[in-house]
Amino acid sequence: MIETEAVRGGTIEIEVNGEKRHVDGMTVLEYLYTLAIDTGRVAVELNLEILSKTEFATTWLSDGDRVEIVHFVGGGQGVSGS
Amino acid sequence: MTASTDKLIIAGREFSSRLMVGTGKYADTQQMKRAVVASGAEIVTVAVRRVNISDRTNGSFLDAIDTGRYTLLPNTAGCYTAEEAIRTCRLAKEAGLSDFVKLEVLGDEQTLFPNVEELLKAARVLVKEGFTVLPYTTDDPIVCKKLEDLGCAAVMPLGAPIGSGLGIINQYNIRIILDTVKVPVIVDAGVGTASDAAIAMELGCAGVLMNTAIAGAKDPVAMAEAMNLAVRAGRLAYLAGRIPRKLHATASSPLEGLI
Numbered sequence: 406m407i408e409t410e411a412v413r414g415g416t417i418e419i420e421v422n423g424e425k426r427h428v429d430g431m432t433v434l435e436y437l438y439t440l441a442i443d444t445g446r447v448a449v450e451l452n453l454e455i456l457s458k459t460e461f462a463t464t465w466l467s468d469g470d471r472v473e474i475v476h477f478v479g480g481g482q483g484v485s486g487s
Numbered sequence: 488m489t490a491s492t493d494k495l496i497i498a499g500r501e502f503s504s505r506l507m508v509g510t511g512k513y514a515d516t517q518q519m520k521r522a523v524v525a526s527g528a529e530i531v532t533v534a535v536r537r538v539n540i541s542d543r544t545n546g547s548f549l550d551a552i553d554t555g556r557y558t559l560l561p562n563t564a565g566c567y568t569a570e571e572a573i574r575t576c577r578l579a580k581e582a583g584l585s586d587f588v589k590l591e592v593l594g595d596e597q598t599l600f601p602n603v604e605e606l607l608k609a610a611r612v613l614v615k616e617g618f619t620v621l622p623y624t625t626d627d628p629i630v631c632k633k634l635e636d637l638g639c640a641a642v643m644p645l646g647a648p649i650g651s652g653l654g655i656i657n658q659y660n661i662r663i664i665l666d667t668v669k670v671p672v673i674v675d676a677g678v679g680t681a682s683d684a685a686i687a688m689e690l691g692c693a694g695v696l697m698n699t700a701i702a703g704a705k706d707p708v709a710m711a712e713a714m715n716l717a718v719r720a721g722r723l724a725y726l727a728g729r730i731p732r733k734l735h736a737t738a739s740s741p742l743e744g745l746i
Binding site: 421422423424426440442443446447448449450453455456457458473474475476477478479480481482483 | 675
């Protein structure tokens with residue numbers, strides 16, 4: 406059996422914006438810091454539930470969590486390049 | 488009423504400019520910024536997308552836009568169901584500063600026409616949740632009335648398909664919509680050049696929203712200025728009250744003193 410990082414102590418596997426990531430157990434706020442994300446400018450969805458900004462610091466990531474981190478980008482009408 | 492006292496009011500918020508612009512499809516951020524400034528717009532649309540977590544070198548879009556000066560209008564572009572659109576709006580509210588949303592639920596990729604059934608479904612939920620909903624819709628007076636009845640803050644009928652640049656292909660429908668609803672009517676999509684924007688305003692529309700007509704022009708910054716002027720000119724002409732169309736000539740020089 407291949408040992409994955411996920412089963413080693415302290416490390417969890419989460420899916421962030423559709424990508425599998427192995428991270429240490431930490432809060433959402435700490436994780437955003439590791440990605441150098443300005444928390445004031447994003448919205449975070451954890452397992453399809455939107456977190457309020459005050460919940461970032463109190464919400465711990467768990468193994469198997471699905472995280473979406475979104476922000477604003479330039480856009481008008483419809484989707485171009487799709 | 489003069490041009491300086493004439494304001495666009497959406498859900499109790501006042502705007503001096505009646506032109507709203509998208510921020511997509513520009514060559515680069517600098518060009519987008521210059522075009523937005525030239526347009527005189529106070530409301531700019533933005534899309535909600537995943538943060539690139541692998542490559543963090545691109546700065547935030549919000550670094551380029553002064554959110555104190557511009558009202559961001561997040562859109563749900565790319566959503567094909569009410570569920571997707573509602574989810575996007577909720578995320579936009581959390582990421583943003585206001586509850587304004589441009590609700591767009593598309594029918595298919597070919598026409599980018601609205602899926603009216605899903606649009607109405609999403610509008611109903613979002614209005615109940617306290618969003619200020621500005622729905623992109625077909626130029627159908629009945630649908631516009633339904634959207635108004637649901638509590639949408641404005642209606643945004645298309646002039647022509649998104650990005651087509653065909654102008655307002657059914658001015659009569661826009662006029663019927665203006666006659667049917669009390670909320671601001673904002674033409675969204677289809678504008679190709681300045682005269683199209685002027686026509687929308689001359690018909691009595693409260694505003695015009697565009698992206699491709701500016702971003703896709705050879706000189707987007709110059710086109711943004713042209714649209715700025717066209718919207719203002721069209722609005723002023725509407726307020727001034729045009730002469731009726733007549734089949735025969737009417738002279739404008741006096742008969743008296745003719746040699």
